[in-house]
Amino acid sequence: MYNRRKFIAQSAMAAGSVLLGSRALHAASMDVAPVQYLTILHTNDTHSRLDPFPMDGSRNEGLGGVARRAALIEKIRGEAEHVLLLDAGDIFQGTPYFNIYNGEPEIKALTQMGYDAVTIGNHDYDGGIENLAAQMQAHGRFETIVCNYDFAGTPMENVAVPYKIFKRGGLKIGVLGVGIELDGLVPANLYGNTRYLDPVAKANETAALLRSKGCDLVICLSHLGYRYSGNKISDLKLAAATSNIDLIIGGHTHDFLEQPEVVRNKNGAEVIINQVGWAGIKLGRLDYRFERGKRGKVERANSLLVTKKTGE
Structure with missing residues (x-):
């Protein structure tokens, strides 16, 4: 069993920094600034929660809402040098918006907020694979990424990709996605001919490819x-059984992690794992610092509560 280590405690002696891996930066050989910064923002399991929770005395009253999240994202974009915005799946299902509109407003909202990439959750099949493909094609202006679902012969075949490399300044950031086993979790008629592949094997294969392409962060x-x-x-097991992955942004289990978890991979390097609950209540933020010729560092990690105040 893994030893739970609070990220903030581990990083306190290094001015809030955590060293990621032992690989030299690709940027070291490029004509770029000696120090570069990258801010990663992320969500998971938003479950069609477009509006804030109602003011009804419940635990989550007044929290969340895409308008407030969008305002918070734009505020951060105005302050940060380079931003990457990601989601770990289960965009659909949970409010009448999905039951009535089949995911259209959810995908439009992600597009308008400027998401760079998402992966696929089990509930994203709740309208069927044909609906998932149709919504992504018609309204998605971001990458849909998953490497362990074989979509050959399905409507998603030309919609999803196994990975994507994003460039921010002189940095190359490789993003891959992995999905949960669908059999027994999703009715077979909803996911059709999708074939589930071993996530550890596919993640290892894809992460190695991204590293070979010169990615500074995977x-x-x-x-x-x-x-x-x-x-x-699980994410904990995946981190321990793989190489070349620096950061896992997780979903599915709706865990509100107070601080990211740090796990050693099979080569002894550190992998950061983070997850920010569900329903868009929080926005995850990780601020990286890259110095030429040195290893990347996380200088700050926050889970930002999405409220009326943050949306102002």
């Missing part, structure tokens, strides 16, 4: 779930 968008009591593959 991110995995995961809808596997953070932790399980048995042998089921």
Whole structure:
């Protein structure tokens, strides 16, 4: 079993920094600024929650809402040098918006907020694979990324990609995605001919490819779930069984992690895992610093509560 280490405690002696891996930066050989910054913003399991929770005395009253999240994202974009905005799946299902409009407003909202990439959660199949493909094609202006679903012969075949490389300044950021096993979780008629492949094997293969292409940071968008009591593959197990992944942005289990988890991969390098609950209540933020010829550092990690105040 893994030792839980609070990210903030681990990084306190290094001015809030965590060293990521032992690989030299690709940017070191490029004519770029000696120090570069990257801000990663992320969500997961937003579940069609477009409006804030109602003011009804419940635990989450007044929290969330895409308008407030959009305002917070734009505020950060105005302050940060380079930003990457990502989601770890389960965009659909949870409010009448999905039941009535089949995911159209959810995908339009992600597009308008400027998401760069998402992966696919099990509930994203709730309208069927044909609906998922149609919504992404018609309204999505971001990458849909998953490497362990074989979509050959399905409507998603030309919609999803196994990975994408994003450039921010002189940095190359590789993003891959992994999805949970659908059999027994999603009715077979909804996911059709989608074939589930071993997420550890595919993640290792894809991360190695991204590293070979000179990526300074490799991110995995995961809808596997953070932790399980048995042998089921989780983000913790994935991190320990893989190489070349620096950061796992997780979903599915709706865990509100107070600070990111740090796990050693099979080569002894550190992998950061983060997840920010569900329903768009929080926006995850990780601020990276890259120095030429040195290893990347996370200088700050925050889970930002989305409220009326943050949306002002």
